[in-house]
Amino acid sequence: xxxxxxxxxxxxxxxxxxxxxxxxxxxxxxxxxxxxxxxxxxxxxxxxxxxxxxxxxxxxxxxxxxxxxxxxxxxxxxxxxxxxxxxxxxxxxxxxxxxxxxxxxxxxxxxxxxxxxxxxxxxxxxxxxxxxxxxxxxxxxxxxxxxxxxxxxxxxxxxxxxxxxxxxxxxxxxxxxxxxxxxxxxxxxxxxxxxxxxxxxxxxxxxxxxxxxxxxxxxxxxxxxxxxxxxxxxxxxxxxxxxxxxxxxxxxxxxxxxxxxxxx
Amino acid sequence: xxxxxxxxxxxxxxxxxxxxxxxxxxxxxxxxxxxxxxxxxxxxxxxxxxxxxxxxxxxxxxxxxxxxxxxxxxxxxxxxxxxxxxxxxxxxxxxxxxxxxxxxxxxxxxxxxxxxxxxxxxxxxxxxxxxxxxxxxxxxxxxxxxxxxxxxxxxxxxxxxxxxxxxxxxxxxxxxxxxxxxxxxxxxxxxxxxxxxxxxxxxxxxxxxxxxxxxxxxxxxxxxxxxxxxxxxxxxxxxxxxxxxxxxxxxxxxxxxxxxxxxxxxxxxxxxxxxxxxxxxxxxxxxxxxxxxxxxxxxxxxxxxxxxxxxxxxxxxxxxxxxxxxxxxxxxxxxxxxxxxxxxxxxxxxxxxxxxxxxxxxxxxxxxxxxxxxxxxxxxxxxxxxxxxxxxxxxxxxxxxxxxxxxxxxxxxxxxxxxxxxxxxxxxxxxxxxxxxxxxxxxxxxxxxxxxxxxxxxxxxxxxxxxxx
Numbered sequence: 001x002x003x004x005x006x007x008x009x010x011x012x013x014x015x016x017x018x019x020x021x022x023x024x025x026x027x028x029x030x031x032x033x034x035x036x037x038x039x040x041x042x043x044x045x046x047x048x049x050x051x052x053x054x055x056x057x058x059x060x061x062x063x064x065x066x067x068x069x070x071x072x073x074x075x076x077x078x079x080x081x082x083x084x085x086x087x088x089x090x091x092x093x094x095x096x097x098x099x100x101x102x103x104x105x106x107x108x109x110x111x112x113x114x115x116x117x118x119x120x121x122x123x124x125x126x127x128x129x130x131x132x133x134x135x136x137x138x139x140x141x142x143x144x145x146x147x148x149x150x151x152x153x154x155x156x157x158x159x160x161x162x163x164x165x166x167x168x169x170x171x172x173x174x175x176x177x178x179x180x181x182x183x184x185x186x187x188x189x190x191x192x193x194x195x196x197x198x199x200x201x202x203x204x205x206x207x208x209x210x211x212x213x214x215x216x217x218x219x220x221x222x223x224x225x226x227x228x229x230x231x232x233x234x235x236x237x238x239x240x241x242x243x244x245x246x247x248x249x250x251x252x253x254x255x256x257x258x259x260x261x262x263x264x
Numbered sequence: 265x266x267x268x269x270x271x272x273x274x275x276x277x278x279x280x281x282x283x284x285x286x287x288x289x290x291x292x293x294x295x296x297x298x299x300x301x302x303x304x305x306x307x308x309x310x311x312x313x314x315x316x317x318x319x320x321x322x323x324x325x326x327x328x329x330x331x332x333x334x335x336x337x338x339x340x341x342x343x344x345x346x347x348x349x350x351x352x353x354x355x356x357x358x359x360x361x362x363x364x365x366x367x368x369x370x371x372x373x374x375x376x377x378x379x380x381x382x383x384x385x386x387x388x389x390x391x392x393x394x395x396x397x398x399x400x401x402x403x404x405x406x407x408x409x410x411x412x413x414x415x416x417x418x419x420x421x422x423x424x425x426x427x428x429x430x431x432x433x434x435x436x437x438x439x440x441x442x443x444x445x446x447x448x449x450x451x452x453x454x455x456x457x458x459x460x461x462x463x464x465x466x467x468x469x470x471x472x473x474x475x476x477x478x479x480x481x482x483x484x485x486x487x488x489x490x491x492x493x494x495x496x497x498x499x500x501x502x503x504x505x506x507x508x509x510x511x512x513x514x515x516x517x518x519x520x521x522x523x524x525x526x527x528x529x530x531x532x533x534x535x536x537x538x539x540x541x542x543x544x545x546x547x548x549x550x551x552x553x554x555x556x557x558x559x560x561x562x563x564x565x566x567x568x569x570x571x572x573x574x575x576x577x578x579x580x581x582x583x584x585x586x587x588x589x590x591x592x593x594x595x596x597x598x599x600x601x602x603x604x605x606x607x608x609x610x611x612x613x614x615x616x617x618x619x620x621x622x623x624x625x626x627x628x629x630x631x632x633x634x635x636x637x638x639x640x641x642x643x644x645x646x647x648x649x650x651x652x653x654x655x656x657x658x659x660x661x662x663x664x665x666x667x668x669x670x671x672x673x674x675x676x677x678x679x680x681x682x683x684x685x686x687x688x689x690x691x692x693x694x695x696x697x698x699x700x701x702x703x704x705x706x707x708x709x710x711x712x713x714x715x716x717x718x719x720x721x722x723x724x725x726x727x728x729x730x731x732x733x
Contacts, residue, residue: 035552060465086294089468114553117309124301142553147316155312169558198300202293209277216273230278232294238274 023073026185029099031126032110033119034081037138040168041110042078045178055094062094069178072186077104083118085125087236099129101244103220105185106132108177113143113150113165123159124196128225131193133161134180141167160192195224205231218245324553328428332551337432344425345521348416350514353493356408357510363407367400390590393643398586401639402578405490410574413489414566417455422557426451430549438544440529441536443472445549446479450528453483456574457691460485461698471542474704475532477695481687481712482524482531486574487634488682492517494638498661499675516679524683527715539707577690581633589629589643603644617717618677618724620668627681632689637682673733677720684716 032038043050046065055062063078079098080091087093099107109126111119116137127133137150156163162180166173183189197203209227217226221241229237285293330336371392378388420426426448434444445467453460460480467473484492496516497509536542592603600608607621614624622644630637645663664670686709687695696705727733 035550086298116313117305120305120308121301124304142555149314149316151312151314155308158308158311169555196300196304199296202296202300205281209281212277213274226274228297230274230281232297233278233282235275235278238278241274 023068023071024186026072026074026106026182027102027104028074028076028181028185029079029102029104029107030076030110031079031095031099031107031122032081032136033083033112033122036081036110036112036119037168038078038081038110041108041136041138041166041174041177042076044168044171044174046076060090060094067178069182072182074181074185082122084122085129086232087234093236093240096129097240097244099126100221100225101240103130104132106134106181108134108136108181110136110138110168113137113139114146114148116150127159127161127193128195128228129222131161131191132184133159133191133193134177134184135159135161135163136177137163137165138168140165140172141170158194160194162189162191202228202231217241327554328551331425331428332431337428341429341432342518344420346514346518348413348420349517349521350510351416352409352413352489353497353514353517354510355412356493357497359408359411360404364400364404367404371396371400386594389594390587394587394590395583396586398582398589398636398639398643399579401642402582402635403575405494405638406486406578406635407571407575409490409493410486410571411567413486414455414571415562418562418566419557422555422562424552424554427549427551431551434549436529437532440532441542441544442475442479442529442532443467443469443544446472446476446528446532449476449480450483450525453480453485455486457481457483457485457687458694461687461691461694464698469542471536471540472544474699475535475540477698478535478704478708478711479528479531481691481708482528482684482715484521484524484683485634485688485691487578487688488637489517490635491638491682492520492679494660495675495679496520498664499670499672520679520683523680527684527719531711531715578633578635581689582636582639585629585632585636585640586643589640592629593644607644616724617681617720618673618727619681619720620674622668623674623678623681627685630688631686634682634688671733673724673727677724680723681716681720684712684719686710686713686716 030038030042042063042065046067049067050063050065052061052063054060060080065076065078067074067076077098079095082089082092082095085092085096085099087096098104107126107130109119109123111123123133123135135155137152137155140150143150150165152163152165162184164173164177164180166177168174180189184191198206206224206227209230210223213226213230214223217223226237226241331340374392374396375388378392429451430444430447433447437444437446446464448466449460449463452463457480460483461477464473464476464480467476493513496513500512500516536544589603592606593601595602597605603622603625607625609621610624611621614621617624623641625644626637626641629640642660642663645668664674686692692705692709695708696702699705
């Protein structure tokens, strides 16, 4: 026991009964528009257990922190604040690539309760990539001051993902947020995300392309989302996918075959 | 190696889509997808958000109307800058003296210990007069202004005032061919130019980012504020009645900051017309709502992240620099020390810039960190003359004016040179890391240096011609 305690103290989990290498590891991405209090949520959840660096090959700051909940070790990755995921800027590209290729166990999207409509654009875009989403409606205190009410339960059933209303500056409801993160990350909650339905012509195109590409892309990547990106002519997604597959040589067999064909 | 790009199956599919869709429809696809998302967001928000129709005054809007108005925006910015600097100048004065007195008393104690232990004179000189004294100077001169300036600055940041500054200045920067966000990176430069250079990442366009990086140096960083504040208190403040001394000193520092901003704009304009040609890009600047600042966060961030960080860095650089200066001042060739020799050979050149050889030496040795320019200068002066402990502003005045013939113009030249010269070693290293280019790092070193030489030279000529000194 004493041995475990010593081993643990080094890894910053001195208050845990289980040493870190025995705890289940969870990775959580934190996305959101700028000025939604995303950093406040990040700081409130991770405290001083943070370290910062750069995203590989990019001059965009990356912050990572960790916390424990129910004997699980959660790593929280703070994505750059963006309004969308269309990869218009380096920030958006970094955020998008992290969510779709690194595939965190859950993605928390921090939104501003005082201008929810604009923030929902990002939420809907993230939900197209991954169903494992927790929506955090932050700045509830400010919304109350402006007499704005947000029906969180209705929002949750509209989106089909857990929605938590918080006021991170005063720490209100952050415990509920952590609990929702845990439930989504460990798959203990059934998520039925309601995705955006586009006009019939786009939906028809998406269906056709989806069928073609689903055997070509690695498992876990949402074919509908890739199809949409191909339709909107985003060549960058192909490059990102290629880089991802080169990094991780265990790409799906179809890609391997195609590569062999190419060398001839 | 295989060529992946051309035969990637997804690329083939993308090419097929491009073939099937007529080009005008192709371009509309992104818009239609965005429309789809926006429509859904609007529908959902319409269902879940309800606004109570209570008569309420939109205070944010009202405050913004004043703060960003054409008429009052600028005077308010100047007043705020003045108030912050005035608080720093007045507030720093007393603790600075107390700290200096305490630290120099400790020096006497240390000297006593060394003598008692029978340590050789060179060891005492190296450790006490070299390392300890420069350390004591850096701490006593830098700590009090930082401890006041940084929390005030963080407070303005926390309130949400800085984006409004960017809004006010956007027009000027656009006319200079630069990015409106450069005013934000400029404000970061007040704290530390290295931090300012890193913050230039918020500018997307590489051209405008480079302009912002290259001109960040013209904003006096925290390492240079003490020299500006000290010299303006000793010289400019000395010229008026005691009651408004700090006000006069503040006015001088505000004037210098404004000079820095004007030169930033001029150089940005020059760069965007020559080396970095191009049109300024558009950007959306969101004015975040005003938020009640959190006292705890301000203190933690300004003390831990800024004050201690900058002070720690200064101390790390100051100690070896103090040792080096002491060695230079105490290595003798033919009865004249290396420092005196070097200062003597630079003296004629320095006179053209309104300064003397020792000052230039201090600026050159101060390249690793601007904080140590003043301590090195004083060490140079002291080691070449009689030993005086500069534990008060009066003593400083005595050293500079009484022993080395400074005038108000010498002080002004030193302050201008300090404002303009080159970024410190850390900032240069940061610029290299950010640009990954030796060429731009060299330009970041030489361009401000030429500006500083040009300005001080022209000013010296003008002042001599008019017979003011």
